[in-house]
Every structure is written in structure tokens, then in C-alpha cells.
Amino acid sequence: MNAKELYAWLDRVEKRNDLGPLLHDRSLVVSFYSNCEQICLEIENGKCLLHDIKGRNVQVIVEADSYTLQLIWSGEIKLLKVPKHLIKMNGRYKDVLLIEALFHLSA
Numbered sequence: 001m002n003a004k005e006l007y008a009w010l011d012r013v014e015k016r017n018d019l020g021p022l023l024h025d026r027s028l029v030v031s032f033y034s035n036c037e038q039i040c041l042e043i044e045n046g047k048c049l050l051h052d053i054k055g056r057n058v059q060v061i062v063e064a065d066s067y068t069l070q071l072i073w074s075g076e077i078k079l080l081k082v083p084k085h086l087i088k089m090n091g092r093y094k095d096v097l098l099i100e101a102l103f104h105l106s107a
Contacts, residue, residue: 002066003039005073006032006050012106013048019105020046022098029056030091030099033063041099060091060099075107 013019028043040056042049062069062079064087071077079089079100089096 002070003050005070006039006041009073009075009103009106010048010050013102016106019102022101022105023048026098028060028095028098029058030060030062030095031056031058032069033061034066034069060095061089062099063088072103075104078104 023043023046025045026043027045030041030043032039032041038052040051040058042051042056062072064072064082068077068082068086072079072082079087079096
């Protein structure tokens with residue numbers, strides 16, 4: 001999995017002051033899986049961090065091929081609009097909507 005697009009997204013989010021209220025007082029861990037690799041996005045008190053999954057309580061799991069994940073991270077396709085045969089997701093609907101909004105709004 002090439003997480004380059006996810007790191008680019010993280011840079012865009014950090015530059016956007018208008019997304020701060022969306023992240024404020026939120027605590028969420030999202031795990032992205034692709035081809036037996038994974039990367040973890042943690043949202044904690046208005047900050048977004050990327051790291052490995054060890055020791056984290058994951059609320060949302062997203063599994064897809066690398067190309068689909070890159071489209072999601074770049075905001076080219078909404079998370080919930082990806083055809084079901086290309087993606088597996090597990091987590092509370094409101095958490096998935098938050099992640100979708102962040103990727104879409106920061107594109």
C-alpha cells in the first residue's frame with residue numbers, strides 16, 4: 001500500500017483551519033487495510049496522526065485495494081460511494097460519515 005496520498009491528505013488537513021471544529025473533541029482510530037498491509041489514522045483532540053496499529057482500539061476498519069484507497073484519500077470518490085464489491089467497512093455509521101467528510105472536504 002502506498003500511503004503517500006494519505007500523508008498528502010494529512011498535510012492538507014493541517015493547513016485547513018475550517019476543519020478544526022469537525023475534529024475538536026473527537027477521538028477516533030481508523031485502520032486501512034490493503035494487500036496484507038495496514039496503516040492507522042488517529043484523530044485525537046483536533047489532531048490527526050498516522051502510525052501502526054499496535055495497541056490501538058480501532059473504531060473503523062476500511063479494507064480495499066491500494067488504488068481504491070488512494071481515490072478515497074484524494075477525495076476523488078466518497079467512501080460510501082465505493083461499490084460494495086471493492087471495499088469492506090466496519091464501524092459506526094457516524095464515524096464513517098466523519099471520515100468521508102474529512103477526505104471529501106480536504107480534497
